[in-house]
Amino acid sequence: MSTDDRPSYETQHHPLSWLALRADQRRAAGLRRTLVPRAADSALIDLAGNDYLGLTRHPEVVAATIEAVRRWGTGSTGSRLVTGTTELHAELEAELAAHAGTEAALVFSSGYLANLGVITALAGRGDLIVSDSLNHASLIDAARLSRARIAITPHSDVDAVAAALAGRAEERALVVVESLFSVDGDTAPLRELHEACRAHGAVLVVDEAHGFGVAGPEGRGAVFEAGLAGEPDVVVAATLSKALASQGGAVLGSAELIAHLVDAARSMIFDTGLAPAAAGAALAALRVIRRDPGLPETVRKRSWEIYELALELGLQVTAPSGAVTSIIMGAPEAAVAARDFCLERGLHVGCFRPPSVPDGKSRLRVTARADLSDFEAEQIRSVLSDLAAIPTQV
Numbered sequence: 001m002s003t004d005d006r007p008s009y010e011t012q013h014h015p016l017s018w019l020a021l022r023a024d025q026r027r028a029a030g031l032r033r034t035l036v037p038r039a040a041d042s043a044l045i046d047l048a049g050n051d052y053l054g055l056t057r058h059p060e061v062v063a064a065t066i067e068a069v070r071r072w073g074t075g076s077t078g079s080r081l082v083t084g085t086t087e088l089h090a091e092l093e094a095e096l097a098a099h100a101g102t103e104a105a106l107v108f109s110s111g112y113l114a115n116l117g118v119i120t121a122l123a124g125r126g127d128l129i130v131s132d133s134l135n136h137a138s139l140i141d142a143a144r145l146s147r148a149r150i151a152i153t154p155h156s157d158v159d160a161v162a163a164a165l166a167g168r169a170e171e172r173a174l175v176v177v178e179s180l181f182s183v184d185g186d187t188a189p190l191r192e193l194h195e196a197c198r199a200h201g202a203v204l205v206v207d208e209a210h211g212f213g214v215a216g217p218e219g220r221g222a223v224f225e226a227g228l229a230g231e232p233d234v235v236v237a238a239t240l241s242k243a244l245a246s247q248g249g250a251v252l253g254s255a256e257l258i259a260h261l262v263d264a265a266r267s268m269i270f271d272t273g274l275a276p277a278a279a280g281a282a283l284a285a286l287r288v289i290r291r292d293p294g295l296p297e298t299v300r301k302r303s304w305e306i307y308e309l310a311l312e313l314g315l316q317v318t319a320p321s322g323a324v325t326s327i328i329m330g331a332p333e334a335a336v337a338a339r340d341f342c343l344e345r346g347l348h349v350g351c352f353r354p355p356s357v358p359d360g361k362s363r364l365r366v367t368a369r370a371d372l373s374d375f376e377a378e379q380i381r382s383v384l385s386d387l388a389a390i391p392t393q394v
């Protein structure tokens with residue numbers, strides 16, 4: 001057999017040949033994912049991204065980002081503990097803490113890493129983590145990485161949380177929730193959860209990825225709105241990538257907590273610090289929000305308009321607490337078809353399928369923006385009306 005006649009290594013059984021089979025299974029189930037390039041000058045109305053306040057192209061945010069690169073260079077050059085902390089990081093941390101009503105803050109290079117860092121620094125083997133069944137993947141991964149025992153409680157079920165805490169053998173416990181849940185857009189019962197934590201000596205960790213900059217007065221977050229900002233047993237995690245128009249994450253809490261994270265949060269210690277450009281962008285966006293506190297209210301209003309419209313059209317829709325509304329389509333294929341239908345008519349909406357959502361709950365995820373114009377709102381009305389009129393939906 002000549003060299004050319006031999007079956008190529010790709011067609012033989014090799015250690016990664018199972019990938020092709022897995023891809024076929026995903027394709028057959030309508031669950032293959034794709035990376036969709038976004039055109040810079042797209043005429044699409046973006047209801048899929050997380051630029052809730054429309055600040056990613058705000059002139060002040062853009063100028064601050066460019067200035068940060070000029071002054072500090074393109075990369076942060078090292079860990080936060082070595083060369084990766086600039087004065088922009090320090091200012092951002094001080095202003096984030098001031099806005100959220102906490103003593104201190106620590107910036108990470110993503111929200112995902114902030115969650116990994118804070119949860120693994122606060123819980124370990126021999127501890128308990130009580131985790132809401134709809135928590136984001138980063139919180140699930142953080143809990144697993146911590147090696148604590150994990151009790152998953154039904155979504156927003158305070159009695160189940162209290163029972164898990166009361167029945168524990170472990171001394172230390174964390175209760176982990178999102179403030180505004182990323183998929184259905186509903187708010188966690190933060191006050192009741194905090195009472196349960198107090199009664200049973202647990203810490204409440206709240207991921208405000210979708211709440212910070214959107215919920216509460218002046219976008220100070222759902223924890224602030226619930227009157228829990230600054231409580232010593234409440235820890236807030238946030239992302240800089242949504243309302244704050246940048247990249248990165250943060251943990252907010254007492255000065256003692258933040259000092260502990262500097263000593264112990266491995267996803268900060270062993271990671272290169274957030275790029276100065278991203279810190280500069282988030283700082284500028286935060287200053288815009290603090291100067292124009294009407295922005296968070298505007299996005300909530302826009303989101304509510306989309307919800308009411310979908311309801312009026314007979315679509316199955318979730319009520320938004322912040323920027324996110326979900327239109328439930330059922331089967332993954334129906335959600336993909338509806339997403340493509342919207343796309344062809346100029347609306348870019350998100351499409352969530354299992355495992356991001358439970359089976360039978362595939363959906364369009366529609367995120368409002370504070371900078372949507374009335375003209376765009378009219379286009380949204382027209383496309384959703386057409387979608388509701390076709391038989392493939394629901």
Ligand code: PMP
Pocket residue numbers: 110111112113115136138178182207209210239240241247248249
């Ligand atoms: N938590 C929640 C609830 C999220 O939705 C996300 C991201 N979508 C993250 C954490 C991760 O944040 P980042 O994108 O900054 O890594």
